[in-house]
Amino acid sequence: MGYFSLDIKKAKGTSDTTQSDHIERKIIPKNADPTRTHLNRVLVEYPDGVHGRDEAIAHRLNTAGIRRKITHDQVRVVRVVLSGTHEDMMNIQEKGELDEWCSDSIQWLQATFGKDNVVAAHLHMDEKTPHIHAAVVPIVTGERRKAKKEQTDGKRKYRKKTNSVRLCADDLFNRQTLVAYHDNYARVMAKYGLQRGVRGSEARHTTTMQYYRDLKKKNEVLETETRLLQEKKTEAQEELRQVKAEIRTDKLKCVATDTATALASSVGSLFGSGRMKSLERRNEDLQDRILELEDEARQRERQQAEQIQEIRNAYEQQHRKLSEFTDFVRRYFPYVEKLMPVINFLRERLGFNDGIIRRLCEFKEVGIKGELYSSEFNRSFDTRHSVCSIKQDENGKFDFKIDGVSHVNWFRKKMNEFREAIGIPKPRQNRSMKL
Structure with a gap:
């Protein structure tokens, strides 16, 4: 015969939200199986417009008719957990008596604490052992328990209405009533083979934290x-690996010994036979072929070296001719090197073709028309007819001229004409331009 569990605790504080979240599975504890949470049930229906355990507690406190102000240290709800030893509870479930056990437990709670005071009850099936979490609001009527004692002792100082509604956990939950609750609940649980614990036992309920x-x-x-x-x-x-390695080594040694013995016997049988002579001739042929291949490899290396030398000689000869030509040009046409900046300017900046550049390098005047781009002003200027030429100044430098003036001054003149045409005054400073 197993034991039932009746755990009663006063909730501290003005709110029991944390416990409500646990009971209503807003927070899944570690010892709960999420795949079985859908089996949990609500055993006490809430009043209309009330949703959840916290609202049910508040609704009872607000509608009970309590006239005195509820202080912060008063117990607003008492937690009651009902269950039994695991084996017996599982036996009750297997027999199909779990619904009846729940009904009897709820009826006992309502009969003991008042139907209106049992504001919530939940059956948990997702933990190891089925159990009920009930919430009891400790509302009583009549005189205080301590007031009756004072009257008995002759210390009564005032009279109080016997039917007044009060919130008082001490009247419902004290040493005498707790013993009586266990005795009464034991009578209800006897039909399920559950009995109360030993009276006066030193065994204590293990808290969840413990x-x-x-x-x-x-x-x-x-x-x-x-x-x-x-x-x-x-x-x-x-150790097993080492033993296996040693065994494997011993086996290999044995195999090597057997192989050497067999090879020696085979070689010995070859001596003095025609097969041995055939193998010797085959070996000599292979040696000759190896020598031939080595000779061919040396010949290829010599041929590659000769080809590389021919290419190197041709390159050096071409480089020598180019150097001689460069020296010749510098010696007899020294102005060519000085013309290079002008040529690059004509080709890259102004976009002149090779024919025009060649005629200009012959120091001839060349007539042009069209647009000429100025990098100084980042724009092009149009000319219907201009004469271009390359002239050498007193310092020996060559300058590209347009209409007899330096191209720099020609572009600036065109820019000034453009500014005058649109009404912009001339700039005070002139900027130079590099080729």
């Missing part, structure tokens, strides 16, 4: 033992 602390310690011990076993397993595997 349960998790003990579980953590057990896990730490198991982890330590597992680690030690794993280390021993690793050592055993290493």
Whole structure:
């Protein structure tokens, strides 16, 4: 015969939201199976417009008719958890008596604490053992328990209405009433083979926090033992590997000995036979072929070296001719090197073709028309007819001229004409331009 569990605790504080979140599974605890949460049930229906355990507690406090102000240290709700030993509860479930057990437990709660005071009850099926979480609002009527005692002792100082509604957990939950609750609930649970605990037993209910602390310690011990076993397993595997390696080495030695013996006997049988002479001739042929291949490789290396030398000689000869030509030009046509900046300017900046540049380098005047681009002003200027030429100044430098003036001054003149045409005054400073 197993035991039932009747755990009663006063909730501290003005709100029991944390416990409500746990009971209503707004927060899934570690010991709950999410795949079974849908089996949880609400056993007490809420009033119209009330949703959830917290609202049910507040609704009862607001509608009970309490006249005195509820202080912050008063107990607003009492948590009651009903269950039994795991084996017996699972037996009740297997027999199909779980619904009846729930109904009897709820009826006992309502008969003991008042139907209106039992504001919420939830059956949890997603944890190890089925159990009920009930919420009882400790509202009573009549005189205080302490007031009756004072009257008995002759210390009554005032009279109080006997039918007044009060919030008082001490009247419902004290040492005498708790013993009576267990006795009464035992009568209800007797039909399920559940009995109350031993009266006066030193056994204490393990809190959830203590349960998790003990579980953590057990896990730490198991982890330590597992680690030690794993280390021993690793050592055993290493020893096994070494033994296998030694066995394998011994086998290889035996095989090598047998092979050497067989080879020696085979070679010995070849001596004095025609097969041995045939192998010797074959070996000589292979040696000759190796010598031929080595000779061919040396010939290829010599041919490649000769080709590389021919290419190097041709390059050096061409480079020598180019150097001689460059020296010749510098000696007899020294102005060519000085013309290079002008030629690059004509080709890259102004976009002149080779024919015009060649005639200009012959120091001839060339007539042009069209657009000429100025990098100084970042724009093109149109000319219907201009005469271009290359002239050498007193310092020996060559300058490209347009209409008899330096191209720099020609572009600036065109820019000034453009500014005058649109009404912009001339700039005070002139900027020089490099080729």
